[in-house]
Each structure stands twice: as C-alpha cells, then as structure tokens.
Amino acid sequence: MRKAQSNFVDEIDMRVGAALKRIRKQNKYELEYVSAVSGVSVEEIVFLESGLTNFSASTLYRIAKALKTPINALFDDVTAANENA
Numbered sequence: 655m656r657k658a659q660s661n662f663v664d665e666i667d668m669r670v671g672a673a674l675k676r677i678r679k680q681n682k683y684e685l686e687y688v689s690a691v692s693g694v695s696v697e698e699i700v701f702l703e704s705g706l707t708n709f710s711a712s713t714l715y716r717i718a719k720a721l722k723t724p725i726n727a728l729f730d731d732v733t734a735a736n737e738n739a
Contacts, residue, residue, distance in 0.1 A: 664705070666732050667705045667708060668705035669705075669729075669732045670705075670709070670729065670731075671702050671703045671705040671706075672703070672705070673727070673728045673729075673731055674703050674717060674721070674728060677727065677728070678703075678721055681721060683720075683721060685700065687720075688720045692713075692717045694713055698713070714728065
C-alpha cells in the first residue's frame with residue numbers, strides 16, 4: 655500500500671509539472687518571465703515542470719499567479735486521472 659501511495663504522489667508531481675509547462679507554453683511565457691514575476695528560479699521551474707522535485711503550495715501559487723491561471727487548473731489532469739482510476 656505504501657508503494658502504491660508513493661507512486662501516486664510521484665504521478666501527481668508529474669501531472670502538475672506537465673500542466674505548468676503546457677499552460678506556460680500555451681500563453682507563450684518564457685521561463686525567465688515566469689521566474690521574474692513569481693520569484694521562483696528558472697532552475698526550480700524546470701525541475702517542477704519535469705516532475706523532478708516536490709513543490710510547496712506557496713511556490714505553486716506564485717507560479718500560477720505569474721501564469722495568470724487559477725491554481726486549481728494545475729490539478730485538472732490529476733483530478734481526471736483519479737476519477738478514472
């Protein structure tokens with residue numbers, strides 16, 4: 655059970671990261687712009703978009719605000735995957 659739960663958390667990180675990247679690219683925002691507006695380093699944004707690092711709620715909020723998107727939009731894919739499981 656613990657292993658399955660761990661995999662789900664990793665999947666959440668991957669899906670939220672993919673959503674960040676998709677929204678950023680759809681809106682044609684450069685990494686440097688999002689970094690400057692959010693105060694989150696370019697490197698951290700790259701890691702978040704790749705699902706390679708965990709994120710805090712405040713970091714996610716600042717990036718969502720820089721992307722001019724509601725924070726819950728970052729979890730749409732997570733919610734859909736959970737409902738289909």
